Amino acid sequence: MIILQMHKFNILLKKLFYVIFFITFLSTSSTIVFAQKNYTIVLDAGHGGKDPGNLGRKGSGYKEKNIALNVALLVGKELQKQKDIKVIFTRNKDVFIDLWKRGDIANTAKADLFVSIHCDSHTSNAYGAGTFVLGLRGNKKNLEIAKRENAVILLEDNYKEKYAGFDPNSAESVIGLSLLQEENLDKSLEIASIIQKNFTSKLKRLDRKVKQDNFQVLRETIMPSVLVELGFLTNKKEGRFLNSSSGQKQMAKSIAEAIESYVDHLKLNTVxxxxxxxxxxxxxxxxxxxxxxxxxxxxxxxxxxxxxxxxxxxxxxxxxxxxxxxxxxxxxxxxxxxxxxxxxxxxxxxxxxxxxxxxxxxxxxxxxxxx
Structure with missing residues (x-):
């Protein structure tokens, strides 16, 4: 019995020695250790509550706010399957959220990425998906999109105080907004490119490219941020696709997969x-x-x-x-x-x-x- 106990004691001593050696080796020899962290993604469903967004073709019954919310929730559902991704929604129901508050939610959470989801409209039969990052390159078409999305400011309480000197209907005000800092802009362009590639290569949506524009909701954030225009509700075929359960699931999956790829790249470059x-x-x-x-x-x-x-x-x-x-x-x-x-x-x-x-x-x- 005594011999058996001594044998067990010796085994324990050996295990303890290896543990101490392993810890010592790591502390003295390792120069780069991959960081273990959770990545916070803020998903922003555009419009909501008293602001329906665009309504598509006359009589279609489409509401941008509903489609954007459905897609955002589906994206979040996919991302929440990943253990190291934390998802925050600026809204998870049909409520009106000020543009400044959407950015504030992301900033307070110290988010790694902000994604705002919208649907486009046009008087023509335009169609296709596009992704935007903060900035402006003087394109008149893009300017009109920015002005339309920023117009929601006028529905906010005390908007004159919150956005002093900013007129969402003024080209001068839109052009006058500052560009995102270089570091965040590079990362914003990276995730925007992945999203756009998924839309065009996997879903065969018409490529309306990654563009820069001064959307107020992007201006409010201090991390890499993108605004996604899923497509045009004013296009009969595309509007029907985006309003369908199948279409929303496909678009959401493309966005979620793009975000997962982006996070994987962050992991490789974060040590x-x-x-x-x-x-x-x-x-x-x-x-x-x-x-x-x-x-x-x-x-x-x-x-x-x-x-x-x-x-x-x-x-x-x-x-x-x-x-x-x-x-x-x-x-x-x-x-x-x-x-x-x-x-x-x-x-x-x-x-x-x-x-x-x-x-x-x-x-x-x-x-x-x-x-």
């Missing part, structure tokens, strides 16, 4: 930084180094070259709740100026040179004296 990764690799004899700061923000982005327009050996440093991204680390000021020129040619027009001594930031002028 947890380690101490080893942010150490300085290049120093001079005086421990002076120059770098080009190309970006900063709250998003933790993999330093792969394809995330930085082809720039290689990008360094990421965590500073409080932000991350700073540097390029062209060198001990030579002449060399960092070449890197600055390269970064600006790649599109990082606001890039600038910074200097460090023994890891502490100093002025570039002071660093030049020490070089």
């Amino acid at each position: 947890t930084a380690s101490v080893n990764e942010i150490k300085t690799d290049v120093t001079s004899k005086n421990d002076i180094e120059f770098k080009v700061q190309i970006a900063s923000g709250r998003n933790l982005i993999s330093t792969k070259s394809y995330n930085f327009k082809g720039l290689r050996e990008v360094q990421r440093v965590e500073v409080g709740n932000y991350y700073k991204y540097y390029y062209g680390i060198t001990s030579q000021y002449k060399e960092v100026l070449k890197s600055l020129k390269t970064a600006k040619q790649k599109g990082y027009t606001s890039a600038f040179v910074v200097a460090f001594k023994n890891g502490e930031k100093i002025s570039v002028k002071e660093a030049n004296k020490m070089e």
